[in-house]
Amino acid sequence: MILHRQPRVALGARNFFLLLSLVIASFAVRAAAGGFDQAIDRLQPRVVKLYGLGAGVQAGYGSGVVVSEDGLILTVSSLLIDAKVISVVTPEGVHYTAEIVRRDEKLQLALLRMTKQKSDQNETWPADSPSFDPVAGLFPFFDLACESVASSAQSSSLQPGDWIIAAGNAFKVADGPEPVSIAHGVFSARTRLDARRRVNDFPYTGEVLIIDGITSNPGAPGSAVVNIKGEFVGMIGRLVISNQTHTHLNYAIPRSVLCNFFLQAQGEDGTNDSTRSRESHEDRIDLGIKISKTGYRTVLPYVERVKRKSLADLAGVRKDDLILSINGRNVPDVAAYKAGLNRLDPGEPIEIVIRRGRVIKTIFIETKGP
Amino acid sequence: MLGTSEISFGQISAWVLAAAAIAFAPGRVDAVTPAESVLKAQAERIAMIDRVSSAVVAVFDTQQRGGGSGVIIDEQGYGLTNYHVVAGMLDKRKGLGGLSDGKLYDLEVLGIDPVGDVAMFRLVGRETFPFADLGDSDLVRVGDTAIAMGNPFTLSDDYSPTVTLGIVTGIHRYQWGVKGNLTYTDCIQVDTSINPGNSGGPLFNGDGEVIGVNGRISVNTRGRYNVGFGYAITSNQMRRFIPALRSGLVAAHGTLQATVKLDQNRETVLAEMLPAGALSRSGAQLGDRLLSIDGVRITSPNHFASVLGTYPGSRNVRVLIERENTKTESIVRLDPIPPKMRKPYIVDQEVNDREVRRVLAAFKGSARSDDTAEPFESLKWNVHRTHFALADRDVKADQLFAARVTTEGLFLTEHSPEENETIRIFSFDGKRATQRREGEEEFDLTTDRAMVLAALDLVFKTLMKPPGDTLPGNVRHAGGDAVFFERMKDMAGDLDAKAGARYLPAREAEVITWPIGEDAQARLQFDMDSHDLLRIDLEDDPSGVRVSLDLHDYEASGVLRLPKTIIVSGPGYRYQDSLSQWRVDP
Structure with missing residues (x-):
């Protein structure tokens, strides 16, 4: 009954099916001992609900996996965590805010840290918080056990055909202290991701676990995925469409990939946004302007933030300025603004017309050559 | 498991x-x-x-268009579906139901619950129908097997259901409705494939019991198809609405006319309350903690809305309130919220009468073991003990007196303990209730006491008589209710304080309203299982005087089955008669 743990080796088809039938038998035995209960009991206390920025079809809610007793949360890198305040709701219904420890645009992963309880009266750690004691550290968490991942090439004993169970707040069905939703499926295959998000290729092309079950739903990215025993095997990644089949992919980022990201983040603990590299053209010439992404239909190019001591900052661009034109071309929306930036050559001087309140201003920015 | x-x-x-x-x-x-x-x-x-698949119905309109699902829950062909499945059939209230025997049966739309998205139908055309049992949805746990059956995409040509299998992925879910209707409260979430056409079909547990009716899915940008998020209305919610739905009513949901918020200790406290609303009438005040409803601990404002959403209006619930460390349990009758509908739904009187007859026949059947034309001329009981309570003071009284009921003439006679001496004679001629002492002038009884007499008159002279062909006008089936009896005082006359709970577990009842005299109305509440008459609430319309009679401890006595304890609660008083014996004089 322990045959399912044996590594998958090159067996003849006949032997392989013989092996599978034994796997089936072992499932039946485990099922008799409690089915999914064990996995679900481990999952639900370790998954948090996230709330942040949303726009258009981008959900302003999501899921995260608690990976340390002091409140580190693993989730996907998305618009959600661009919010001014990222809210975390624990399974007990306690609200926290979170800050970004690290995000990786290549892996499309992010590590957050719960900071403080969101409360008008109480700005410090609550003394009677059911889940957290800042000294002892009491968040239930999934131990990524990264040491064991690094030491063995076979990152997990998961075999095609094994049950997997995911937990997250897709469709934000759960609210406050309500437990997040469960999804069940079968692990189908390991493969490399070749996918896109709408028109852009998805930057992550590493290994994923394909799931026979529907996980590609708004809010599901960041869900924890466990095997039948409740052991952490991965996390649901961002919603993507396969470049090969043009269907939405149901997949999880395997624990080994999460571990690499987590260990790197731990190594550079305290650095914020350190490896953030935007894929957008906006950064081909980095003026240090962040444009607001919120809006309805037409998104006007309002400046949300100006990086301190950046080119734009030094030239006098300020938060809440509305950019009207770049080098003589009108920029009626964000797309035109990006196109305008895209047309610039490195080193080309820039003339930006902005509106600040009721005042129209022209600002000159000197850019350096490549 | x-x-x-x-x-x-x-x-x-x-x-x-x-x-x-x-x-x-x-x-x-x-x-x-x-x-x-x-x-x-x-x-x-x-x-x-x-x-169980023989109990699953493929629901169509009379032109056999569209397509939803349903499930039969008793052998007479009564079944459950979604309101939104029958919403297009409301003009004629007719449709068709296909069963796995390959045949189409006529389908009659009965009561509807637009808010909860439930409707009842009856199939006709067979002596008996296959049916599925309703399970206890409170026992459902996340991870349980969840099997959906129905007719998704109207795939089935022979009406045999499509079966899909998954697990329960969430319980106690709240899903917002559309303008107040189609709200799924405290519902079951499944990853079983639920698709268009599955609406109204049953969700079974692994034992083949109906734990819910599937009616809703979450969809993403890809269209209105299964994405692993289906929702089912629980069997326990539907069970509370079934009496109203069977009798063809438009079911209203209930409200306490109050909202709650979380205080600093994350306890739910009353935030807003309508002054004349249900909860306010029970004595609750703003700032009180609302601990539980019917024993379910309330954890959040969302949970409060979710739990309340499973109750019909005008139903009793047990509410536990805490104020300054003192807990108070009270029975609150929820105010009804009539559903918003484009066209009024007129109750089909034939459907309602059918249910009135069924309930009354069941009561008669349980109250008398024979069915002779005239089983008794008079009925006699001895009261061996009476307990009075006036306002807050308990007055104990041990009295022996006998009362006699006859079907004509005198109504109630109170005898002295010596049996022979008549003390008082009460009578009721159908309109007027009087009291007369030996050798004195007769005078009218006060409204409350007159109503008690009228209620007893109704029970003994009408309800327990052999069934007649015609029902008096304006007798209506008014749906279901929960009857809460207060824990009775024991022989020492003390409340069983240690037991904690002030009330016995609720008993599910069906309600028949019956006009008494010209102005008063009786609300007769019959136990759904034993068919005993549990309580009669009486209200006099012009004066607003209310009295209620609780009938406890049914026991067989000869050919009759009658209560041994009667508790009368009137304005400012309460008395409990313990009856040592009933006697029927042939």
């Missing part, structure tokens, strides 16, 4: 084979012999599905 888990694991074989086939694409595959336990679980599941 053991059996249900195994069932869901049985399907692994197919999936493993499929996955393996994709992964390895072997040229030729030898047969696999799965383990004994897997085969057994699979065989049990097949047998269960075979057993």
Whole structure:
């Protein structure tokens, strides 16, 4: 009954099916001992609900996996965590805010840290918080056990055909202290991701676990995925469409990939946004302007933030300025603004017309050559 | 649990084979012999599905268009579906129901619950129909097997249901409605495939009991198809509405006319309250903690809305309130919220009368074991003990007196303990209630006491008589209710304080309203299981005077089955008669 743990080796088809039938038998035995209960009991206390920025079809809610007793949360890198305040709701219904420890645009992963309880009266750690004691550290968490991942090439004993169970707040069905939703499926295959998000290729092309079950739903990215025993095997990644089949992919980022990201983040603990590299053209010439992404239909190019001591900052661009034109071309929306930036050559001087309140201003920015 | 888990694991074989086939694409595959336990679980599941699928209905309108699903829950062909499945049939209240025998039956739309998205129908055309049992949805746990049956995409040509299998992925879910209607409160969430056409169909547990009715899915940008998020209205919510739905009513949901918020200790406290609303009338005040409703601990404002949403209006619930460390339990009758509808839904009186007759016949059947034309001329009982309570003071009184009921003439006679001496005679002629002492002038009884007499007159002279062909006008089936009896005082006359709970567990009742005299109305509440008459609430319309009679401890006595304790609660008083014996004088 322990045959399912044996590594998958090159067996003849006949032997392989013989092996599978034994796997089936072992499932039946485990099922008799409690089915999914064990996995679900481990999952639900370790998954948090996230709330942040949303726009258009981008959900302003999501899921995260608690990976340390002091409140580190693993989730996907998305618009959600661009919010001014990222809210975390624990399974007990306690609200926290979170800050970004690290995000990786290549892996499309992010590590957050719960900071403080969101409360008008109480700005410090609550003394009677059911889940957290800042000294002892009491968040239930999934131990990524990264040491064991690094030491063995076979990152997990998961075999095609094994049950997997995911937990997250897709469709934000759960609210406050309500437990997040469960999804069940079968692990189908390991493969490399070749996918896109709408028109852009998805930057992550590493290994994923394909799931026979529907996980590609708004809010599901960041869900924890466990095997039948409740052991952490991965996390649901961002919603993507396969470049090969043009269907939405149901997949999880395997624990080994999460571990690499987590260990790197731990190594550079305290650095914020350190490896953030935007894929957008906006950064081909980095003026240090962040444009607001919120809006309805037409998104006007309002400046949300100006990086301190950046080119734009030094030239006098300020938060809440509305950019009207770049080098003589009108920029009626964000797309035109990006196109305008895209047309610039490195080193080309820039003339930006902005509106600040009721005042129209022209600002000159000197850019350096490549 | 053991059996249900195994069932869901049985399907692994197919999936493993499929996955393996994709992964390895072997040229030729030898047969696999799965383990004994897997085969057994699979065989049990097949047998269960075979057993219950005959109760699953493919619901169509009379032109056999559209298509939803339903499930039959008793052998007379009464069944449940979604309101939104029958919403297009409300003009004629007719449709068609296909069963797995391949036949189409006429379908009659009965009561509707637009807010909860439930409707009841009746199939006709067969002596008896196959049916499925309603399970206890409070026992459902996340991870349980959840099997949906119905007619998604109207795939079935022979009306045999499509079966999909998954697990329960969430419980106590709240899903917002559309303008107040189609609200799924405290519902079951499943990853079982639920698709258009599954609406109204049953959700079964692993034992083949109906734990819900599927009616809603979450969809993403890809269209209105299953994405692993289906929602089912619980069997326990529907059970509370079934009496109203059977009798063709438009069910209203209930409200306490209050909202709650979380205080600093994350306790739910009353935030807003309508002054004349249900909760306010019970004595609750703003800032009080609302601990539980019917024993369910309230954890958040969302949970409060979710729990309340499962109750019909005008139903009693047990509410536990805490103020300054003192807990108070009270029974609150929820105010009804009439559903918003484009066209008024007129109750079909024939449907309602059918239910009135059924309830009254069941009561008669349980109250008398024979059915002779005139079983008794008079009925006599001895009261061996009476307990009075006036306002807050308890007055104990041990009295012996006998009362006599006859079907004509005198109504109630109070005798002295010596039996022979008549003290008072009460009478009621159908309009006027009077009291007369020996050798004194007769005078009218006060409204409250007159109503008690009228209620007893109704029970003994009408309800217990052999069934007549015609019902008096304006007698209506008014749906269901929960009857809460206060824990009775024991022989020492003390409340059983240590037991904590002030009330006995609720009993599910069906309510018949019956006009008494010209202005008063009786609300007769019959136990759904035993058919005993549990309580009569009486209200006099012009004066607003209310009295209620609780009838406890039914016992067989000769050919009759009658209560041994009667508690009368009137304005400012309460008395409890313990009856030592009933006697029927032939």
